[in-house]
Amino acid sequence: MTEPIVEELVVIRGWGRISALGVASTPSATSPPPFTTHAASLPVAALPAAAEAALADLRRTVPAYRQLDRTVLLGLLAARQATAAAGWQANPTAPTTPLTVSIGSSRGATGLLEEFHADYLAEGTVPVAASPLTTLGNVASWVAFDAGSTNGAALSHSSTCSSAFQALGNAMAWLRAGMATRFLAGGTEAPLTDFTLAQMRAIGIYSPYAAAEWPCRPGAGKPSTFVLGEGAAVFALERVSRSSLHAEPLAKPVFVLESVGFGFEAIGSKTGLSPNGQHFQQAIRQALAQAQVTPAEVDAVVLHSPGTPAGDAAERAALHALFSPALPVLLSNKWLVGHTLGASAALSLDFALHVLATQQWPAAPFTTDLAARTEKPIRRILINAAGFGGNAASALVTML
Structure with missing residues (x-):
């Protein structure tokens, strides 16, 4: 089939990620399993030490970030990588291009919400910041803040495990409609809490294998080998014309969503x-x-x-x-x-x-x-x- 020529394209200018692999896409062939054992005695795909240190450094860069949930911070780290890879860092001498943010998360500020609830059960009170720091909109708004966006929307999406693609689909619709020209879109999740792990165990799907035994085995059949992980990935999307791409020197591959x-x-x-x-x-x-x-x-x-x-x-x-x-x-x-x-x-x-x-x-x-x-x-x-x-x-x- 001959593909039709589409003049307007949505290209991925840059992207970033953080996961149990750190900030790498895949491990080397000789790497040990990137899983650890949680305090709940279940295997999990948690951040390695270097990525954990990067998260701690980020928390210290801005005083307000010390109060943010881990889910938000993971999103900030991935978004920073994406904007850097796309060359979208703030330039005070350049014209401001509107930047819209669309981030998906199934659970949102999981850890912080559970902490606030535990404190409420123990003390009967919650801090003033409890509500604004645990709403789902809190995720995208902080990513937009960190990216220096002052003239674009900040949209959060939650549709369980397809949340990130809800965010990407929304971004594509806006870009194609001409409502935006640049988008940061992706997903972030930090669900490795005792309560969330207990929920997954209660469903009866959690892997029986130990962390060192490659416990998550898609396509392997029985038994069920679901393993919970944490991480984020964010993409810098831009609407461009095909002709403009051909006019640019293509020093690296161009990826089209x-x-x-x-x-x-x-x-x-x-x-x-x-x-x-x-x-x-x-x-x-x-x-x-x-x-x-x-x-x-x-x-x-x-x-x-x-x-x-x-x-x-x-x-x-x-x-x-x-x-x-x-x-x-x-x-x-x-x-x-x-x-x-x-x-x-x-x-x-x-x-x-x-x-x-x-x-x-x-x-x-x-x-x-x-x-x-x-x-x-x-x-x-x-x-x-x-x-x-x-x-x-x-x-x-x-x-x-």
């Missing part, structure tokens, strides 16, 4: 999904239709695949329904960073960009259907995300 599609299925159980992944099918079809490409033009899929047997199987059933007889290359980064809830889709997109740029990724050290390698060049990747309540989202990214 082609589409973000959404799906929903009304399931009675809010933790359930249909065996054939109807919400995935809807989201993928919408993403393909927006980008005006066929399934055959997708080279790889970064799966949502959290390591739960039912969820993994439903996503693959959806892919078989749309891509048969030959599936694209199947990839995942959750065995490296865990499931980061509202940040997971953003970190999956970050992983997709790494694959596009390097044509490489580490092979999973367990039996799975994830690809170890491919001889075919990868130029377009579909990224899936899904969450409680029957929602799903899919994004397409390509490299020019």
Whole structure:
């Protein structure tokens, strides 16, 4: 199929991330598992020491940051990397370009909210700052503040584990409509608290494997190997004309965010999904239709695949329904960073960009259907995300 020429493109000028891998996209092939054991005696994908130190340094840079939740600080770190990579740092002598911010998070200020609640149960009072520091809007507004945005909107999104793609989809809509020219969009989550881990354990999906045994195993079948992680990824998006890109000296690859599609299925159980992944099918079809490409033009899929047997199987059933007889290359980064809830889709997109740029990724050290390698060049990747309540989202990214 000959692709139509789209004059206006949404390009990813820069991006940043922080996760159990630190600020790297993937570990070296000889790295040990990036998992640790939480005080709750469960394996988790927590920040390594160097990333933890960077978070502590950030907290000290601005007095007001000392009171911020960990989720917000992770978002600030990733956003700073994205703006630096895009060359968007504030320049007092340059004209001000409006910058809009759109950040997704499933739980928001998880740790701080739990601390305030514990103090209330013990003391019967809460500080004045409790409400403004724990609203979901608190996440995007601080990212906008730190980025120096004074003339753009700050939007926060929460739709469980597809929250980051809700933020990316919103950003694309604004950019295409001409309501903005520059966007910081992504997701952030710091859910490694006793209470949140207890919630995941109560659902019955948590991995039985120890931290040193690669406990998160998407595509490996039974038992369920869900592992909670923390992290953030933020992308500097810009609407540009194709002609202007051709006029620039392209010293590095240009990544285009082609589409973000959404799906929903009304399931009675809010933790359930249909065996054939109807919400995935809807989201993928919408993403393909927006980008005006066929399934055959997708080279790889970064799966949502959290390591739960039912969820993994439903996503693959959806892919078989749309891509048969030959599936694209199947990839995942959750065995490296865990499931980061509202940040997971953003970190999956970050992983997709790494694959596009390097044509490489580490092979999973367990039996799975994830690809170890491919001889075919990868130029377009579909990224899936899904969450409680029957929602799903899919994004397409390509490299020019």
